[in-house]
Amino acid sequence: MPEINRQILLVSRPQGAASADNFRLVEAPLAPLADGEFRVRNHYLSLDPYMRGRMSDSKSYAAPQPLNEVMIGGTAGEVVESKHPSFAVGDKVTGMFGWQEFGTSDGRGITKVDDTRVPLSAYLGVVGMTGVTAWYGLNRIIAPQAGETVVVSAASGAVGSVVGQLAKLAGCRAVGIAGGETKCRYVVQTLGFDACVDYKAGRLCEDLEKATPNGVDGCFENVGGVVFDTTLARMNAHGRIAVCGMISRYDPNHAALANAGAILTQRLALRGFIVYEHPDVWPEALQQLGELVAYRKLHYRESVAEGLEAAPQAFLGMLEGRNFGKQIVKLI
Amino acid sequence: MPEINRQILLVSRPQGAASADNFRLVEAPLAPLADGEFRVRNHYLSLDPYMRGRMSDSKSYAAPQPLNEVMIGGTAGEVVESKHPSFAVGDKVTGMFGWQEFGTSDGRGITKVDDTRVPLSAYLGVVGMTGVTAWYGLNRIIAPQAGETVVVSAASGAVGSVVGQLAKLAGCRAVGIAGGETKCRYVVQTLGFDACVDYKAGRLCEDLEKATPNGVDGCFENVGGVVFDTTLARMNAHGRIAVCGMISRYDPNHAALANAGAILTQRLALRGFIVYEHPDVWPEALQQLGELVAYRKLHYRESVAEGLEAAPQAFLGMLEGRNFGKQIVKLI
Structure with missing residues (x-):
């Protein structure tokens, strides 16, 4: 049985941009299991933009991550030891064990998953929180009609890639915004979007206009700042x-919105949302997403960092858009 | 029978802020009535912020006001001559005759009104477009619950004053934002809001915080810019x-929104609206507003400019917040 658990703690809050100094890798002994508990070896850790919000203690929808505790995060792994009647060694499970190699639980908040038709890591992304996020925003807020144009920022990312593919399946024109030629090519050629605008090319305004000749009916905003303003x-x-998402706002130099007047002139409806607040849609969304993945109708890509010690740099890279697809950390 | 009609035309579009030079007063002969027509002597002309949008030819929800034609505007008046079977001399009517003393119509878009319980000018405001605007935004978008806090900018204005009073009738805490001590005193003492913040006092942030100890659940935004951003x-x-409304956006130096991140962190729902697009609510709203005015449960105030020639300066003053209550022009 393993005796040591490696963990990453948040040890300070960012002044401005987040940095590797905010984290510390520690080793902690694993206590013996009590009755009714089981231990999970985490195979995958999910890295997500919401974590940046938790690092600060400003007003937000969630309590800040406490200092000197294991960073919050979604995980997928396998039960390796159990004194719990419903969880057996070998069971595959997802949960919120955070940035650490092992998790101990009494079963609350833990979901058993079937990795025979859907790969285990997919439950952290396309058949998990990020997939449901895309599903909810597209179906419950944008509610697109066939023939409408839907624009998605961070289009090659975990959420954006699903939004665009679901929009295409709904008969829409799907237009992505992403950073760099490589990502844009992926969005069009692999994911099947109708067009993708490279915001790093310096012609965002003109390029978005060309890509949306009939204007934009639905916008799924993952970025904020200038990209949102242009849309x-x-x-x-x-x-x-x-x-x-409004990643840009986390940095003090983010651009303010200059085109907010469009809310009035175009009678727009905007809604911010957090997918955890809508548990009612999860079963329907996960069922649809799982089927689409199992039948290879929904493409997804992972950006895999190796080993727990790689998590901080992978996380910072994701905030800067350096990942390509859903960012995960492989822990085993 | 009158032979001359005085009119104000839009003769140029604003470069930056609107100015009196954009308008010209002209005299035009009144043609004899054709069969099926009637003539109205306009008693009151309504001046409203939307007119500023029409003066420009930028992308907006409505076509721009054509140059060298009579400025668009709502009017209330009396039939003075008729060759129409359903409109008789002496009938009181409202319509969109624009910035002129007489209007000629075949009846389309004209509504007969009863001025025995509700004053004629009120049909241009509290029992007209501005009142329904307040009613729609409050009841259909904010949909406040008793005990919630509703903030209204331009609180002493035509729309804002109705929003706050309806919010109070719904059991809410109503907080206004207005410019200057006089307006703020009016908002609290006469209209009955719970508090009013003077944005000209230089402590908008602190004062709004004090006035909304439980935060803000509903915001009725009439102004845009810094006031909106602070809310x-x-x-x-x-x-x-x-x-x-986003009056600020009409000027090139308007402030951009720096706090748009709250849309996400607080999961806000924003909706821009134009009351003309919701004709279904007008009968219900007008009936309620008319009753409240007739029974003196809804206070309203008018800022009256005298004579057609006063309209341009009154309009410019309204854009700068110099009016106090619904801005109208008395034409007779």
Whole structure:
């Protein structure tokens, strides 16, 4: 039985941009299991933009991550030891064990998953929180009609890639925004979007106009800042905007919105949302997403960092858009 | 019978802020009535912020006002001559005759009104477009629960004053934002709001915080810019924002929104709206508003400019917040 658990703690809050100094890798002994507990060896850790919000103690939808505790995070792994009647050694499970190699639980918040048709790591992404995030924002907020144009920022990312593919399946024109030629090519050629605008090319305004000749009916916003502002100016009357991420706002130099007047002139509906607040949609969404993955109708890509010690740099890279697909850490 | 009609035309579009030079007063002969027509002597002309949008030819929800034609505007008056079977001399009517002393119509778009319980000018405001605007934004977008806090900008204005009073009738804490001590005193003492913040006092942030100790659940936004931005930062989770006006955006130096991140962190719902797009609510809203005015449960105030020639300066003053209550022009 393993005796040592490696963990990453948050030890300080960012002043401005987050940095590797905010984290510390520690080793902690694993206590023997009590009755009713089981131990999980985490195979995968999910890295997500929401974690940046938890690192600060400013007003947000969630309590800040406490200092000197294991960083919060979703995990997928295998039960390696059990004194719990419903969890057996070998069971595959997902949970929120955080940035550490082992987790101990009494079963609360833990979900058994079937990895025979869907790979285990997919439950951290396309058939997990990120997939449901895409599903909710597209279906419950944008609610697109066939023939409408849907724009998605961070289009090659974990959420954006699913939004665009679901929009295509709904008969829409799907237009992505991403950083760099490689990502844009992936979005169009592999994911099947109709177009993708490279915001790093320096012609965001003109390129988005060309890619959306009929304007924009639905916007799934993952980025904020200039990208969001530019999309606002392309919105059609009665457009719907799902506000899912505003990475830019975490940095003090983020651009303010100059085109907010479009909310009025185009009578837009904007809604910010957190997918955890809508547990009612999860079963339907996960069932659809799982089927699409099992039948290879939904493409997804992972950016895999190796080993727990790689998590901080992988996380910082993701905040800067250096990952390509859903960022995970392989722990075993 | 009158032979001369005085009119104000839009003769140029604003470069930056609107100015009196954009308008010209002209005299035009009145043609004899054709069969099926009637002539109205306009008693009152309504001046409203939307007119500023029409003066420009930028992308907006409505076509721009054509140059060298009579400025668009709502009017209330009396039939003075008729060759129409359903409109008789002496009938009181409202319509969109624009910035002129007489209007000629075949009846389309004209509504007969009863001025025995409700004063004629009120049909241009509290029992007209501005009142329904307040009613729609509050009831259909904010949908406040008793005990919630509703913030209204331009609180002493035509729309804002109705929003706050309806919010109070719904059991809410109503907090206004207005410019200057006089307006703020009016908002609290005459209109009955719980508090009013003077944005010209230089402590908008602190004062709004004090006036909204439990945060803000509903925001009725009439102004945009810094006032809106400051309110955004006070929003509670799941707050609703009715975006009705963004006067600031008409000027090139308007402030951009720095607190848009609250849309995500507080999971806000924002909706821009134009009351003309919701004809279904007008009968219910007008009936309620008319009753409240007739029974003196809804206070309203008018800022009256005298004579058609006073309209341009009164309009410019309204854009700068110099009016006090619904801005109208008395034409007779």
